[in-house]
Amino acid sequence: MRKIEIDDEVFAYLQRRSEPLVDTPNDVLRRELLGDGKSSKSSGPERGLGALMFIIDAGLAAAGDQLVHHQPRLHRTHEATITADGWVELPDGRAFAQPSPALKAQTGSDINGWGQYTHVPTGEKLQKLRERARSTQG
Incomplete structure (x- = not known):
């Protein structure tokens, strides 16, 4: 595994597109860049219902x-x-x-x-x- 550095703005972008305590920054990058659906986070109606x-x-x-x-x-x-x-x-x-x-x-x-x-x-x-x-x- 290789390590990279990212700036605060990129990290904030990754956070907005991640599910806390589930996705890692790598999961988000993989999903965004490669279209890989390995992460449990999904968008829109497929994400499941919230607690409210x-x-x-x-x-x-x-x-x-x-x-x-x-x-x-x-x-x-x-x-x-x-x-x-x-x-x-x-x-x-x-x-x-x-x-x-x-x-x-x-x-x-x-x-x-x-x-x-x-x-x-x-x-x-x-x-x-x-x-x-x-x-x-x-």
Whole structure:
């Protein structure tokens, strides 16, 4: 295996096209340059449903709804959008099947996205929406 150096802009590109904790930079390059489908990441409707899909199906959220997390001590606000297939999409285009990895990508630390993201239209935490969706299922 050979090693290469890449600049920050190229690395950011690779990150936007990778599935965290699954793809390596080599997986993304292989997929982008060689059309090799070895990685589990796929784009569009083939990528599978995200964790928020059952909340959408329950009518408690909708595609395009905004999520927000405030870090008052750091004076930071992180925003995301729910996609039509239940993923959490960040403003930079990266999408995550689960809210916690999405929020970790924004804050840089392990954090419970279910408990910390607020669903803007309802003002409720995702955790509360998840509980409500589960209670309507059965």
